[in-house]
Every structure is written in C-alpha cells, then in structure tokens.
Amino acid sequence: MLIIGIAGGSGSGKSTVVKKIVKRLPKESVSVVYQDAYYKDNGHLTAEQRARINFDHPSAIEFNLLVKHMDMLREGKGVPMPVYSYLTCARAKETIPVEARNIVIVEGILTLANPRMRDRMDIKIFVDADADDRLMRIIQRDIQERGRSFIDVLQHYERFVKPMHLQFIEPSKRYADMIVPQGGNNHVAIDIITSMINDQLGNHRSTEH
Numbered sequence: 445m446l447i448i449g450i451a452g453g454s455g456s457g458k459s460t461v462v463k464k465i466v467k468r469l470p471k472e473s474v475s476v477v478y479q480d481a482y483y484k485d486n487g488h489l490t491a492e493q494r495a496r497i498n499f500d501h502p503s504a505i506e507f508n509l510l511v512k513h514m515d516m517l518r519e520g521k522g523v524p525m526p527v528y529s530y531l532t533c534a535r536a537k538e539t540i541p542v543e544a545r546n547i548v549i550v551e552g553i554l555t556l557a558n559p560r561m562r563d564r565m566d567i568k569i570f571v572d573a574d575a576d577d578r579l580m581r582i583i584q585r586d587i588q589e590r591g592r593s594f595i596d597v598l599q600h601y602e603r604f605v606k607p608m609h610l611q612f613i614e615p616s617k618r619y620a621d622m623i624v625p626q627g628g629n630n631h632v633a634i635d636i637i638t639s640m641i642n643d644q645l646g647n648h649r650s651t652e653h
Contacts, residue, residue, distance in 0.1 A: 445518060446644055447564055448549045451556040451616055452571030453609050454500065455581035457627020461571050462551050464628055468638045475517070475545045479552020481526045482510045487534025494533045500553065500608030507558055510550075514564045517544045530590045546645060553609075556616035566644065569637065570620035571627050575606075 452458045466474050484506050486497060498504060513523040524539035555561055556568055582601060586592040592600065617623060622640075624633040 445520075445544065446547050446566045446641060447514060447518065448547065448567045448569065448641065449555045449561065449565040450549060450551045450569045450571060451553060451613070451620070452624075452627075453573065453575075453578050453613050454553055454605055455578035455585065456571045456573040457581075457629070458551050458553075458571045460628025461569075461624060461634065462549055464634045465549070465637055465641070468634070469547060469641065473545055474547040474549060475542050477510070477513065477517075477523075477525060477542055477548060477550045479505060479510065479550065479555055481528050481540070482506045483528045483533075483535075485528075485533075485535040487532055489533065497533060498604045498608065499530075500604050500612070502554055502557060502612060505552075505554060507560065511558075511560050511564070513542075514548075514550065514561065517542070517548050518564065520544045547641060553613050554616070556619045557612045562619055567622075567637075567640065568620045570617045570623045572617070572623050572625045573627050 450458055450462055462476060466476065482505050483499065484504060486494060489497075509526075513525070516523050522541055522543045525542045526539055527536040528534075529536065550561065550565070556570060562568065579601060582605065583594065583597050586597045586600070587594065622633070622637065624630050624637075628634070
C-alpha cells in the first residue's frame, strides 16, 4: 500500500489535484481520506461560539482518530470516516466506509503539518497557489457551500485563514517530496505524480513476491 499526503492552503486546488490523480489510476485502486471529515464535533456549542472556531488551527482536528484510521488502513482494515457539517459544526451519526486499497490519499490543509501523519506517508505533495487566487476560490466556496456573506468571508480570512496559513500551512511545504504550483491546472505535475505512484506500486509489488 502507498499512503500519499496532499496538503496546501485553503483554496489552493487540492481537491482538483486529487480528482485528476484518481481519474488517471486504475479503478478501485484508490481510497481518499479527507482531513476535513475529522474536525472535532462542536455541535453542542452556541451559534456565537461556533462562529469563533478556528478551523485552520491544528487543534480543531481530531488527529488521534485520523492517525488511528491511517494505521488501520495500512493494516488492510476498512475505516468509518466521519461526516462533518460546516453549517452545524457537528458530526453526523452516519459515517462513510473507506476501504483499504493499494493507494490511500489523505487530503487536507494540515496533512503535512502533523509529524505523526508525515511519518506514515510514502509520498508527500504540497499544492501551491497564489494567495489572490486562493482568496477568490475561498470567497466563491464559502458563499455557495458554507452560507457565509461576502463580508463574513473576508473577516474570517483575515482573522483565521491568512495567519494560520502563514504559521502552519506554508511552513509544512518544506516536508513535501513534490510541490505542485497552479494546482489542478498543472497537467505536467499530475502526469509526473501519476507515473511516480505507478512506479512505486510496481516496486512494492515486486518486493512482496
């Protein structure tokens, strides 16, 4: 099994990179684990308290559970990935079953910022994008998917997203084996990553026999 970590700032194009990699690999050979599913359950908080949650700080993520699930997948066991809602800040009762497959991609802004997670990864990728491009994507996404107003998004970006990016996410770039500028539009990088995964899978198979 290969565990691949894909990190990068909010709005950098990580999800697009993941989708394009998955599309180019053999069907049924990839499982994806999303760091966003592992936010701590804060459904018990008031609306005012929920508005103050810093989703870009490592303390917002239940890393112990995420690391445990990475270990279980490595052992060939499926895991129940949580379902998290940004609107209620709570986890749903249901979970999404993730199978242990040849390739497991773990995607999220802080996936390379956590040393325990990095230790478990075979390939580490950082998706890089210009801050202005990221902000435009964040504005669009947060208004459409998270029910925020334009002013709310800008205030949230200034208060949480930008300082946390500079403190935790940008520095994690130095741990990457590969940096992908321009996100999902970088077809050359996606070709290289796909070839690298296929090569590593081939090596893994040959050492197993």
